[in-house]
Amino acid sequence: MTDSPTYAHRAVKGYLLVLIFTVLAGLAGYLFRVILARQLSTVEFGLFFAIFTFYWLLEYFRSWGLASALAKFIPEFLAKNEHLKIDNAFKLVTGFHLVTGILLGIFFFFTAGFFARHYFHNQTAVLAIQVFAVAFVMRGVKDDLRLFFQGFQDMFWYAVIYFLENSFLLLVVLPLLLVTKTALAPVLAYVIVFTLITILSAFVMLRKRNPFKTKFSYSPRLVRQLWSYGFALMLGGLASMVYLYTDTLILTYFRSLSEVGVYGATVTIGMTLTFLTTPLVAVLYPMMSELWAGKKRSLLRENHNRASTYMLAIVLLPALVVFAFPEPILRLLFGEEYVAGAFTLRILILATLFLVLATFQLNTLNATGHAKVARNLGVAVALLNLVANLLFIPSYGMVAAAATTFASYFTLFVASTFTLRSRLGFKTPWLRWLRCTLAGAVGLATLLLAKFVIGGPLWVHVGVPVLFGGLAYAFALFLFHGLTRDDWQFFLTHFPFARRLAFWQNEAF
Numbered sequence: 016m017t018d019s020p021t022y023a024h025r026a027v028k029g030y031l032l033v034l035i036f037t038v039l040a041g042l043a044g045y046l047f048r049v050i051l052a053r054q055l056s057t058v059e060f061g062l063f064f065a066i067f068t069f070y071w072l073l074e075y076f077r078s079w080g081l082a083s084a085l086a087k088f089i090p091e092f093l094a095k096n097e098h099l100k101i102d103n104a105f106k107l108v109t110g111f112h113l114v115t116g117i118l119l120g121i122f123f124f125f126t127a128g129f130f131a132r133h134y135f136h137n138q139t140a141v142l143a144i145q146v147f148a149v150a151f152v153m154r155g156v157k158d159d160l161r162l163f164f165q166g167f168q169d170m171f172w173y174a175v176i177y178f179l180e181n182s183f184l185l186l187v188v189l190p191l192l193l194v195t196k197t198a199l200a201p202v203l204a205y206v207i208v209f210t211l212i213t214i215l216s217a218f219v220m221l222r223k224r225n226p227f228k229t230k231f232s233y234s235p236r237l238v239r240q241l242w243s244y245g246f247a248l249m250l251g252g253l254a255s256m257v258y259l260y261t262d263t264l265i266l267t268y269f270r271s272l273s274e275v276g277v278y279g280a281t282v283t284i285g286m287t288l289t290f291l292t293t294p295l296v297a298v299l300y301p302m303m304s305e306l307w308a309g310k311k312r313s314l315l316r317e318n319h320n321r322a323s324t325y326m327l328a329i330v331l332l333p334a335l336v337v338f339a340f341p342e343p344i345l346r347l348l349f350g351e352e353y354v355a356g357a358f359t360l361r362i363l364i365l366a367t368l369f370l371v372l373a374t375f376q377l378n379t380l381n382a383t384g385h386a387k388v389a390r391n392l393g394v395a396v397a398l399l400n401l402v403a404n405l406l407f408i409p410s411y412g413m414v415a416a417a418a419t420t421f422a423s424y425f426t427l428f429v430a431s432t433f434t435l436r437s438r439l440g441f442k443t444p445w446l447r448w449l450r451c452t453l454a455g456a457v458g459l460a461t462l463l464l465a466k467f468v469i470g471g472p473l474w475v476h477v478g479v480p481v482l483f484g485g486l487a488y489a490f491a492l493f494l495f496h497g498l499t500r501d502d503w504q505f506f507l508t509h510f511p512f513a514r515r516l517a518f519w520q521n522e523a524f
Contacts (some may be wrong), residue, residue, distance in 0.1 A: 018283035043181035045348070047188060049281050051201055052276070052349040054192050061276030063198035065135060065267040066143055068260045070151050073114060073123075080245035081108040082162045085245065087091035087382065088306050089166025101224035103237055105163060112155030120148040134268060143202045150202070153209035160216035169223070176216055183208040217280050233479045235241075247386035254393030258400040258423040262408065262416035269409040278413040280349045281356040284337060285363030288330040292371050296378050303382035312439075319379055319435075319501075320444045323372060325450055328498060330371050332488050337364045339462040339484070340395040340477055347473070362417035369424040376431035385438055390435060396427045450497035458488030 052060050085108055092100045104116040123130070127144035131137060135144075157180075188204040221227075263282070267275050306315040337344060341357040341364075380389040400423040407415035435441040462484030469479050492498045 019326075029193075037290055037293060040178040040181040041287070043178070043185045045283070045287075047181065047185045047201075048280075049348050050185070050188065051194070052280060052353065054196055055200075056196075057273040057276040057352055058271075059196070059198050061272035061274070061277075061279060062135065062137055062140055062143070063201050064279035064520065065263065065272065065275050066140065066147055066198065068204065068263040068267075069130075069134075070147055072256045072260045072264065073119065073151070073520060074154065075249060075371070077117065077119055078112065078158070078245075078249065079242070080249035081111060081241060082155075082158045083107070083381070084241050084245040085159065086162045086166045087304050088118040088240070089163070090168065092306060092365050093167070094305060099229055099232065101166075101236075103232055103234060103239060104228045105159070106225040106231050107241060109156060109159045112159055113193070114150040115151075116155045120152040123151070124148045132196075135272075136268075137272065139197070143198045146206055147202045150205040150209050153206070153213050157209055157213045157216060160213065161270075163220060164216075166487070167224070172219055173270060174218075176212060179215070180208060180212050183211060184387070199365055207221065211332045244386055247390045254397035256388070257397035258420060259425075261401055262404050262420055262431070265404045265408045266413060266416055270412050274412055277356045278355050278359065278416060280345060280353045281360040281363055281413070281417070284344060284348070284360055285367050287337070288367045288370055288371055289374075291329050292326045294374070298373050303379060311381055315383070316441050324444055324447045324451065324497075325502075326371055326375060327451045327490060330368060331451060332458060332485055334364050334368055335455060335459045335462055335484060335488070336481055337361075339459065339466055339480070343473060343477055356413065359413045359417045362414070364420050366417070366421035366424045369421075369428040372423060373428040373431050376428075377437055378462065379435060380431070383439060388434060388438060392430050396430065397422050399423065399426065433478040440497060450495040451492065453495050454488055454491035454497050457491040461487035 051063065055063070085104060089101055089106060092098070124145045125149075127141045128138075130144060131140040161173060161176050164170075164176070184201075184204050187207050188201055191200040191203055194200070219347040233261070263275065263278065266278055303319070304317060306312075306318075338361055342354050345353045345356060345360065377389045377393065380386070400419055403419040403422065404416065407419060432443055436443055462480050465480035465483045467475070470476055
């Protein structure tokens with residue numbers, strides 16, 4: 016356990032770095048969606064969201080899980096000083112993605128009319144589908160470059176690239192919206208930004224490490240290693256895309272584009288919670304792979320359980336705020352016509368709590384060489400989700416989409432929890448999770464009570480209950496021992512800015 020402080024410092028440093036840029040990127044991404052919702056009609060916003068979702072689902076057929084395989088195997092190759100394998104792996108993965116991206120891009124460019132007429136039911140979608148095909152080609156290479164940085168645990172560039180991508184999207188779409196207030200504006204923005212980010216990422220990578228300096232050496236063993244792991248991830252990733260995106264795809268076919276637009280707004284807000292935890296997952300993924308390869312199993316279990324508890328504690332408060340105030344949030348961010356999605360948003364925000372924990376647990380399985388197990392879990396849940404979507408969305412629309420999403424995430428959470436216990440011997444921190452949940456119940460009760468009592472302007476009606484609810488939640492977390500003195504000590508030890516607060520420690524307890 017002597018390595019624990021080293022891994023903890025690396026994890027915390029990486030988490031804070033990625034968190035800062037992820038939050039900033041999230042804000043830029045939010046402004047991007049908000050501006051689109053304000054500038055476009057609900058039909059055009061729905062059309063863009065539908066095309067975006069359509070191509071994002073196709074990405075998993077093209078990627079084969081190979082970019083994530085790079086992020087896993089690079090630290091393992093580094094630990095074994097096998098640098099030539101790193102260069103060869105990058106060339107194999109990037110070449111595969113470039114070729115498949117071009118082939119699929121050409122296919123959808125020439126079949127855009129068919130999909131516009133028979134699926135999107137909107138003939139004006141043809142040009143947007145064709146232009147987005149170019150962005151689809153660029154995305155594969157862009158993602159390979161970003162995950163190359165993650166594999167080397169260069170979390171600065173891993174985080175900065177994501178921030179620049181969303182910031183550039185925001186800056187580029189503004190002048191485009193002056194030219195056309197259709198779905199074509201954000202689609203063109205994606206093409207321009209993906210091209211710029213790919214060039215920038217390649218420039219940075221070549222300055223830090225040039226994998227093309229070495230001669231390519233074909234290795235059947237390396238190909239099998241990448242493809243077998245990537246294939247398991249692809250099926251698992253495709254499964255996650257089913258329960259993340261098929262609701263929107265089925266909604267697009269059976270319901271109006273206007274309803275798709277409203278649902279897109281609720282999904283955008285609902286996924287906010289992942290901005291807070293995705294950085295920690297990204298930082299821990301290569302570390303868990305390294306710990307597993309080094310046979311440091313007890314340290315892996317300890318860090319996993321601590322991280323999962325912290326994730327739950329982090330996401331509960333913002334989830335409570337959204338659950339208590341869906342109407343004002345939708346009205347403020349997207350406009351009055353999107354308030355119809357308030358009940359849907361409540362369901363999605365609860366669903367995302369389970370998604371956060373399930374995603375982390377599936378990533379732990381992937382990082383420890385159990386990608387096939389994670390894939391099987393994902394596929395089983397995805398099939399159930401697909402069937403439920405087909406049964407209920409045509410009749411009940413976006414409420415059914417949210418309900419099936421909740422059921423899928425909950426099922427995935429339960430299944431991944433028990434799989435970690437049976438496969439890796441992880442002792443599930445049920446008691447700590449329960450204590451965090453009880454603290455959340457106290458915070459929610461305080462929020463709703465304050466909301467009922469306090470009126471006035473929007474900032475008072477929302478702000479004061481959020482303040483009281485947040486304080487009640489924080490107090491209850493420590494009162495119920497969801498977070499303990501050991502967690503406080505961990506915070507003081509590993510968060511640099513918190514060391515200055517150490518003199519408060521004795522008074523706080």
